[in-house]
Amino acid sequence: MLLLDGIFFRSSTAFWDASTIIPSLIHDLYGSRFLTGLVPTLRYGGWYAPQLLVAKYSERTVYKKRLLLFGYLIVTGSYSALTLLTLFGSPLWLKSSPLLVLGAYGLACIGDGVCGVPWWTLIAKTISPRRRGRLTGYSESVGSLMAFGAGFVVTTIIASGRFGFPDYYGVLFAIGIAVSLVSVVAIALIKEPPSLVGGQSGTSFFAFVKKAPMILKENPSYTRFVITKGLLMCHFLSLPFCITFARDVVGLPPQVVGEFISFQMVGGMLGSLVLGHLADRSGTRSAMILTAVGTFLIPCLPLICSLLANAVLVSPKSILIRGLLSATYVLIGLANVGSLIAMGNYVLEISTPQDRAFYVGLSNTLVFPASFLPALAGASLKWIGYEILFLMTAVIVGIGLVCAIRLDEPRALSHSEREKETNRWSLV
Template sequence: MWYTRLRYMLRLCKSGGDPAGRPRFGCGLPRCRMSEGTALSELAERDARHNILALGVDYVTFGTGMAFLGPTTILPALIRLLGGSPVVVGSLGTIQSGSWLLPQLFAGRYVANRPFVKKLVVAPAVISRSLLWLLVPVLWYTAPRAPSIAIAAILLAYAGFGIFDSLGSVGWFELVVKGLPAARRGRLLGVMQSLSSLMAIGAGAVVGVVLARPGPAWSNHLLLVLVAAAFFCIGPGFIASIREPRGAVQGSPHAGWAHYLPRLASIVRSDRRFVWLLAVRMASGLADMATAFYILFAVERLHVPEEMIGLFVSAGVAGGLLSGALLGPLGDRKGSAQVVVVIMVLRCLAPSLALAAPLVAAGVPQLALGALVLVFVASGMANSAYMVGFTNYLMEIAPPGEGATYIALSNTLCGLLTVAPLFAGWLVQVASYELVFGLTLGVAALGLAVALRRPMPVAVPARAAQ
């Protein structure tokens, strides 16, 4: 290594600072130092390319794994197949939101202001993926013998997966900031999202084929969980290979709760724009409580064949593609607040189409199926626009250096919505799917009305709490 470096430096000196050998200037010591800096910048560029690849593989494989796991399509159908009630199906949404949102305030405070965070990403990721691998043999043994135990295993594994993924997600975003060059970060993330969506569309086609296989239905779902776990396990190895630069450290690794909590309270009291966004986002979260029941409504009420679940998975991913292609540029031109308004329009559209599907099913069944496909497209667009709409708006209104605090506070407060899917499941059990969809539509319409009345006060100063 030292010999190669010496030859490179001698070549620089002989060529006047040009490693290609083209004569430029004489070889003085300052010129050699300048060329050494160029070599270091080339090494940094190689590191950047490696980090881009590692982050991209993790992003794409995680999205593909989620498509095979299907928290709003495949898992609800599996739990229903095992005999789970609508309340149990609704608990999936509770687990998904609660396990990912609630731990972030603590994780954010722990990760903040640390020079290196890679270990804080890899360790939780390995644990979360291991829980899914452990779920596979448990389901294989209990699904045909003790379905209630299989359901409990699914819920516990999914909760653990969400908690540990949440703990690693804060550090993951820090790695994105460090690993992707700022000048190309937006474009690279867009490419990653597009590749992930394309892979997930292919996953939807595979899901349809797997669910149509002969044999016990639970075994087909087990195969999908196994494939999902395999994709999830690819990412942590690539994350561990990232060449993480040292981050800037200012003061102690994390602020004490005595300073942290008063600042959080001052944001809620003083920043009207934060309160506006929180209200709209909570309305959006309540409107999303019906998402897990669209697939059950299609299968049980409209008698859609189970193998059509793959089509609905692909429709949701296609909604994500449309969101990136349409709502991203909209946010650049009109602002992220306008994207928030569009999200609420989509939240109104999904339950409206679900309520309309039975009305047209008797006359034109294909039209009813098309309406259901559009339900998943609208839901996919709304959910995929979270970063472009809600997160970007928080970053815009947050004082310098407090973007992470605003995001963590918003996510934690929205953790109060974890009981909404359980409530929706209870309503389905005691009443009907139509009641849940009608309530969802009312909440979404109210959220849209609030979204159209955006306040414009000045954000609270960063030191106001002190």
């Protein structure tokens, strides 16, 4: 059921993708780079913001499924509201209500953030370490394959002319909700065993948070991971502006978002297969390095496009430029699944069972400030331009790549620790 959940949840995200669909909607409604930059801020800020609170609650609950279903309820309800707004709200009215549109999207992102910790702890207590990479890899690859087909659905709906603006966005959201409901049912049908830990913590939230400095000090490998993750997450800086660059500078039509979604899902599908296999066979450090390489190349390719076009070496609408932009979205797909397969499994392996929920929540909370970078970039893009933005992103993420290479391999444990972990999972 966890595999089914992952497949359908992954495929549903194609219909409200944070790097194509939502930025394109905000761009078409408001034409504001700042508001467009708010999309990944809401997406990743909503994901990271509730993590420690959810981790605190999750740590003292024996069953995690209820919390996960509560998060799914928030996600589904918020996208339902966004569907109604885009289907029945006039463009003129929507253009005067950015807080309503962005608020509904932001609430959906918070709901997704509520799901994060219980989903990972559910994985950790039911799936052995050497099978987690394959599980997440298979779910991401099959889900990405379905989402690849969804990209053609997006292109057809936008280009058909049957639905006007912004109705076709509402249709896309409605399809996404229908697909995601399969994921909700799959989670509801899981027979969850009681947690080996939890249900006993009576400490206050502030006492819970005070554990953070101690863990960062006593576990330097975890600290290096958090720093690496934070630097790699700085690719958010230019993420929403890849689509606006393609439309405003290169001059590609609106339906190109469907094409880019398909390329993104190809990257997710191939990346999940490779990263899942790599994480299980060679360790999560290797998967982290490959993820870092792909993430570093994301801002590099549109930077090359801009330099070539400005130097009049190629036409902005040439096959080469379009190919490089398509490859950018393949890499975005790789980075997305890498954050799940590589980063997610890395933190599970480097943490202790008793503090696993806290480790997951803390690592996500500490990189939360990176989610504000796109809004800052959107506010300053008018002055710095696309080339400087892509260059700045490449430099920061490049430092993250160097840090990823220097990470420890979590499986390099002492023999006694390895034997203890093996015996523990032989009982599951």
